[in-house]
Amino acid sequence: MKSALSILTVIAALIGLWYAACVPMNIHEAAIQAQRAGQEVTPAEAPERRKMGRIALAVKNPGLWRTVYEQDRPQLPAPHQVGAELWKTTWGMVERGRAFSKRSLILHGWITLSATLLGFAFGTLLGIVLAVSIVHSRAMDMSVMPWIIASQTVPILAIAPMIVVVLASLSVDDLIAKGVISMYLSFFPVVVGMVKGLRSPDAMQMDQMKTWSASRAQTFWKLRLPSSAPYLFASLKVGVAASLIGAVVAELSLSQDGGLGARLLAGSYYGQTVQIWSALLGAATLAAVLVWAIGLAQGMTLRRMGFQR
Amino acid sequence: MSEPVIKAENLDLTFQTNDGPVHALKDVSLDIMKGDFVSFIGPSGCGKTTFLRVVAALEQPTGGAVSVNGMSPEEARKARAYGYVFQHAGLYPWRTIRGNIQLPLEIMGFPKSEWKDHIDRVLDLVDLRGFGKKFPWQLSGGMQQRASIARALAFDADILLMDEPFGALDEIVRDHLNEQLLELWDKTHKTIGFVTHSIPEAVYLSTRIVVMSPRPGRITDVIENTLPRERPLDIRDTPEFLEIAHRVREGLRAGHAYDD
Structure with missing residues (x-):
C-alpha cells in the first residue's frame, strides 16, 4: 500500500x-x-x-x-493528448472492428513485436553459441571477444541500412532482415552474461568434476550450463529490451512494412508529434511487458533450480 | 603386513609464484595401510591439503613418487579408487539430494538400473534416509556435508580423501559428525585420509596422526594412536586422549608451527 x-x-x-x-x-x-x-x-x-x-x-x-x-x-504534446491518441489508435480501433487496420497501433505494435521476438531468438542463440565457444577455446576468447566488443561501438543506425541492402540482394524476407538487425544488438548482453555464467563454477566445483574424471562435455551439461542460469536471465532482460530497439531501428529502414519505428518516422515527416509520442509510449510499454515476462520466467525457473527461495 | 594403499616416497612439490618458488611439499614419505584412518594436521601452508591433492591427482608433484593401490594417481582416479570430500559440501542447488548423489554415477557411466541401490545404500550410511527428495537448501549445513560424504561414497571407492570436511561447521555439529564418521569407517572399512586444523578431531578420529609444518611443507612427526577403536565422545576427557593430544601439540611446536 x-x-x-x-x-x-x-x-x-x-x-x-x-x-x-x-x-x-x-x-x-x-x-x-x-x-x-x-x-x-x-x-x-x-x-x-x-x-x-x-x-x-x-x-x-x-x-x-x-x-x-x-x-x-x-x-x-500534453499527456492527455498522447493518452487520447493512444486510446484512439488501440482500443478505439478494436471497438470499430479495425484492430488490424493501418492506423491501428495494435497492428504496428504486433509488427514490431514479431521482429523483436525473432531478433531476440536469433540474438540469444548466437550469444549462447559464442559464449560456449569462448569458454571452451582460448583462441576464440582471444580473437573473437575484441570483435564482439568492437561490433557494439558501431552505431546500429549506420549499419541497419547496409544489412537491409545486403539481405535484400540475397532476396531474404524483410522480417528476417529486421530480425538480423535486432539480433545485432541483443546478442551482446547474452554473450557477456553467458561467458560469466559458464565460468561461474568455482575451483572447488571444477576439481570435484575432475575427481570423477568428468569429460568436458559432462562438465558443461551438468555443471557449467545449469550454473549459468541466473546470469542468462539477467542478460535476457537486457537483451529483449535491446532487441526492441533494434527492431524499431530496422523499421526506420524498412518503413514500408509498418511497425512502431515506421510510425515514428512518418510522424516526424509530417510533424505529427502526438503520433510520435504515442508510438514512443507504445514501444516503451511493449518493452516493459517483455522485460516483465522474462522476469516472471526468471523467478519461476530460478526458484525451481534452487537459486532463489 | 599387507602392501600400503597409498605410498609416497620423497615427494616434492614446488609452486612457481611471482614471489619466487614456494615449497609446498619437501621430501614427504608416507605409507598408508588399508583400513587406516590417517589425519593430517598442521598450520596453513604446511602442505596437508597439497598432499591430499597430489594423491587425488589434482596436483602434479615436481619430484618423488606416489602410488595409489599400486597405480599412479591418475590411473587410480580412473579406476574409481577414491572419493574426495571438500570443505564445502558443493551440492548442486538444482538437484535433490538423491540427484546430487547420482551425479558421479551418471558421470562414471554406471548403468541406470544400479543407481537406486547405490543411492539408498549411501543415504543409509550417512543417516539421511528420507531426505533424498529434499533440495540442499532444505538441509542444515551438517546434513549437507553428510550428503556430500554420501556422494563421495556412492561409487564404492575404497579410499576416502577428506579435506577439512567439517571445518566450516560449528563445534556441536562437528562432534556429531565425527561420531558418525567413525561409525561409518567401522562399518565400511574404508581407508581414510583426513585433513584437519583441530587437534581433538585428529586424535579422536585417527589411527595415525601425521603432524606437518610449513616452509617447506614437511612431516615432522607421525603418531600412532593407541586409543581403542571403540571411541565414545567422552573418551576425549581421558588421560590417554590428553596424552596423545599433548604429543600432537609437541610435534606442532617442534615444527615451529606456532611461530606465526
Whole structure:
C-alpha cells in the first residue's frame, strides 16, 4: 500500500513536470495562433518573442497558457493528448472492428513485436553459441571477444541500412532482415552474461568434476550450463529490451512494412508529434511487458533450480 | 603386513609464484595401510591439503613418487579408487539430494538400473534416509556435508580423501559428525585420509596422526594412536586422549608451527 502510494506520487510528479514543460515548449505556437485569432500578445513581433526566450514569454502572457494544451502539432504534446491518441489508435480501433487496420497501433505494435521476438531468438542463440565457444577455446576468447566488443561501438543506425541492402540482394524476407538487425544488438548482453555464467563454477566445483574424471562435455551439461542460469536471465532482460530497439531501428529502414519505428518516422515527416509520442509510449510499454515476462520466467525457473527461495 | 594403499616416497612439490618458488611439499614419505584412518594436521601452508591433492591427482608433484593401490594417481582416479570430500559440501542447488548423489554415477557411466541401490545404500550410511527428495537448501549445513560424504561414497571407492570436511561447521555439529564418521569407517572399512586444523578431531578420529609444518611443507612427526577403536565422545576427557593430544601439540611446536 505504502509502496503503491510512493509509486503513484512519483508518477504524478512526472506528469506534473510534463504538463509544466508544455507551457514554454508550445508558447511560440500559441502566440502565433492567438495573434491570428486577433488576440493581444506581448510583444507583438515574432522576432522579438524569439529573442526573449520561452519562459519569459510564458510569464508575460499567462492568457496563452490554456491554449498550449490544445494544439494540433505541439512541439511537446500534453499527456492527455498522447493518452487520447493512444486510446484512439488501440482500443478505439478494436471497438470499430479495425484492430488490424493501418492506423491501428495494435497492428504496428504486433509488427514490431514479431521482429523483436525473432531478433531476440536469433540474438540469444548466437550469444549462447559464442559464449560456449569462448569458454571452451582460448583462441576464440582471444580473437573473437575484441570483435564482439568492437561490433557494439558501431552505431546500429549506420549499419541497419547496409544489412537491409545486403539481405535484400540475397532476396531474404524483410522480417528476417529486421530480425538480423535486432539480433545485432541483443546478442551482446547474452554473450557477456553467458561467458560469466559458464565460468561461474568455482575451483572447488571444477576439481570435484575432475575427481570423477568428468569429460568436458559432462562438465558443461551438468555443471557449467545449469550454473549459468541466473546470469542468462539477467542478460535476457537486457537483451529483449535491446532487441526492441533494434527492431524499431530496422523499421526506420524498412518503413514500408509498418511497425512502431515506421510510425515514428512518418510522424516526424509530417510533424505529427502526438503520433510520435504515442508510438514512443507504445514501444516503451511493449518493452516493459517483455522485460516483465522474462522476469516472471526468471523467478519461476530460478526458484525451481534452487537459486532463489 | 599387507602392501600400503597409498605410498609416497620423497615427494616434492614446488609452486612457481611471482614471489619466487614456494615449497609446498619437501621430501614427504608416507605409507598408508588399508583400513587406516590417517589425519593430517598442521598450520596453513604446511602442505596437508597439497598432499591430499597430489594423491587425488589434482596436483602434479615436481619430484618423488606416489602410488595409489599400486597405480599412479591418475590411473587410480580412473579406476574409481577414491572419493574426495571438500570443505564445502558443493551440492548442486538444482538437484535433490538423491540427484546430487547420482551425479558421479551418471558421470562414471554406471548403468541406470544400479543407481537406486547405490543411492539408498549411501543415504543409509550417512543417516539421511528420507531426505533424498529434499533440495540442499532444505538441509542444515551438517546434513549437507553428510550428503556430500554420501556422494563421495556412492561409487564404492575404497579410499576416502577428506579435506577439512567439517571445518566450516560449528563445534556441536562437528562432534556429531565425527561420531558418525567413525561409525561409518567401522562399518565400511574404508581407508581414510583426513585433513584437519583441530587437534581433538585428529586424535579422536585417527589411527595415525601425521603432524606437518610449513616452509617447506614437511612431516615432522607421525603418531600412532593407541586409543581403542571403540571411541565414545567422552573418551576425549581421558588421560590417554590428553596424552596423545599433548604429543600432537609437541610435534606442532617442534615444527615451529606456532611461530606465526
